[in-house]
Amino acid sequence: MIYQGNAITVTRRDTPSGNNIAMLTFDLKDESVNKLSSAVVAELSEAVKAIQAENSLKGLLIASGKDVFIVGADITEFHTLFDKGEAYLEEMNLKVHDIFNAIEDLPFPTVTAINGLALGGGCEVLLTTDFRVMGDKAKIGLPETKLGILPGWGGCVRLPRIIGADNAIEWIAGGTENRADAALKVGAVDAVVTAEQLEEAALDILDRANAGELDYQARRAEKTSPLKLNPIEQMMAFETAKGYVAGKAGPHYPAPVEAIKVIQKGAGEERGRAQAIEAKAFAKLALSSVAFNLVGLFLNDQVVKKKASKYEKQAQPVKQTAVLGAGIMGGGIAYQSASKGTPILMKDIKDDAIELGLKEARKLFAKQVERKKLTTEQMAEKLTNIRPTLSYGDFGNVDLVVEAVVENPKVKDAVLTEVEGMVGENTILTSNTSTISINRLAQNLKRPENFCGMHFFNPVHRMPLVEVIRGEKTSDAAVAATVAYARAMGKTPIVVNDCPGFLVNRVLFPYFGGFSFLVEQGADFQHVDKVMEKFGWPMGPAYLLDVVGLDTAVHANEVMAEGFPDRMARDGKTAIQVMYDNDRLGQKNDKGFYAYEEDKKGKPKKVTDEAAYALVKEVVKEHKEFSDEDIIARMMVPLCLETVRCLEDGIVATPAEADMALIYGIGFPPFRGGALRYIDAMGVAEFVKLAEGLADELGALYAPTDKLRQMAQNNEQFYSSDNSATQA
Incomplete structure (x- = not known):
């Protein structure tokens, strides 16, 4: 035994040719998967030092003792780590680079046997070795951009040098999980075999490298040197990609484009300098609200899945x-x-x-x-x-x-x-x-x-x-x-x-109520749509009503008004009712707040319809000027308040479930984390102040609950800094 830890063991092995090698196995005790927590990374450092101290070794095989390889870093630690600031994160990443570089620089050939999922930091571990053998059912990838960050442990440096800049950009910006055949095709791995053949194939590679058949030193030179692209090739690879990815990711998700910039900046540098660029960019992105909310989203999703899994275990088939x-x-x-x-x-x-x-x-x-x-x-x-x-x-x-x-x-x-x-x-x-x-x-x-x-x-x-x-x-x-x-x-x-409307529709209809108030006070519904789409919704409220169907909306609104008359019943007609009364049902009959024509793919395309504007005039009571901030407040406050009420009334058990339901059910902007996280980001006291100001003019739909006011006074939040719910 060369090293024994809680997650990592290093043992001696003999290859078929009799070479004495080290086998480093990830097998985190009391867990179903391997994760790279701070403690595991510290163990990896100790294990590598123990390997370096051995004189007679002829190779290293990295493997897993579980059904997966390594699913990535321990995301439950992210919020706590991010709170420590940019300088801390940059230094932390550079320390991890030192550990990974030590693996890459060992004085003998190295290989990874990838038996299952190898994602994020797990994928970055396997990129350190000279060779990679992959099980035919395994998947590898760098999904960090989906969390609002970028690969910070060498992924942006090593992957482009192994599979080429174009392929690496596709993998990293897309955050894809890639199957074994795709990984082999681009050269991310050297062989694909069945799970049973993995170890044998990996040991064979080490023997062939030691015999001089495979040039592991050439592999290393390629990984630690600048990318082999001339200036014109670089411009074509990176500038085109940035434009395409920016268009696809949209303005609210900067990580994919930032990752391309990091690859581009590091392309002409040797390993150390390129890694420093990567570490700095990671630290900067990690402190963004987008990263904070997307990490929170991931953790909330885990809460939802764990709850569902508990029910599943009790269920009859x-x-x-x-x-x-x-x-x-x-x-x-x-x-x-x-x-x-x-x-x-x-x-x-x-x-x-x-x-x-x-x-x-x-x-x-x-x-x-x-x-x-x-x-x-x-x-x-x-x-x-x-x-x-x-x-x-x-x-x-x-x-x-x-x-x-x-x-x-x-x-x-x-x-x-x-x-x-x-x-x-x-x-x-x-x-x-x-x-x-x-x-x-x-x-x-x-x-x-x-x-x-x-x-x-x-x-x-x-x-x-x-x-x-x-x-x-x-x-x-x-x-x-x-x-x-x-x-x-x-x-x-x-x-x-x-309860009436359950959770999602009960929360959605106060949002539509906010829209009705805006139209009554003279707001242009198309402008409201544009503001809310810019805010991050997949479609604005008028467009969404057309997609839902105005008949469905009127029916649901009647249910809500009966169930919650104090805040959801309305005197007089709303713009929604007027559309319905005039047989404008939305996309169902090609006319609602917009008219609809077929596009080239046969899908409904919205166009401005003056008839809709003429009908809306009959509900307009005054003409006020609204800033974009006013529109956002009037739309978001009632939606967020109703989410709070659902939590307080026990309709939904946790903030995590409430926020995930809105993201999965009505397309609440994921980068904003959900309604309750949106309140937390604004500050509960600031949100209550905003709501009270609107309630004075617009009534009960905008009135904060007593409990929310109490939270504001006590400086409480729905989530603590480690993402756990502080209110249930």
């Missing part, structure tokens, strides 16, 4: 499901279930509805074939997981039913009570309702404990969120089975309690 109501929504649900391997019955009372649902599923599968995600044979096989039916004949074997008929309580009640008599006693019934109370729908059921909400967002195949709504009588078993099924469908389920 869901092997056969059914959807009631075909059409577009039913077809989307059937497609999602079938594509992920859970067979589903699709029932309706009309043949044409069944055909519409099948058409939707076929269209979505065909797109997968077009993108080469599926073969035609695989599509045909997956389509057999959808069984259309006009009867309840096979419902006795169904484990879970999703009711997806029209958003009408009487129709839903009739369908749910009917299907309850056709299924087994343990079958879980769920309703894909967006607004109707689960308690209300449960009233006429004989087994309300087996019933909950399962709210999908449209389009089903794209939107990651599923709200699982617990009614007063819903059992843990029903929630667990529904969560497990949502996860099996590839969705992110978040469990919420019953």
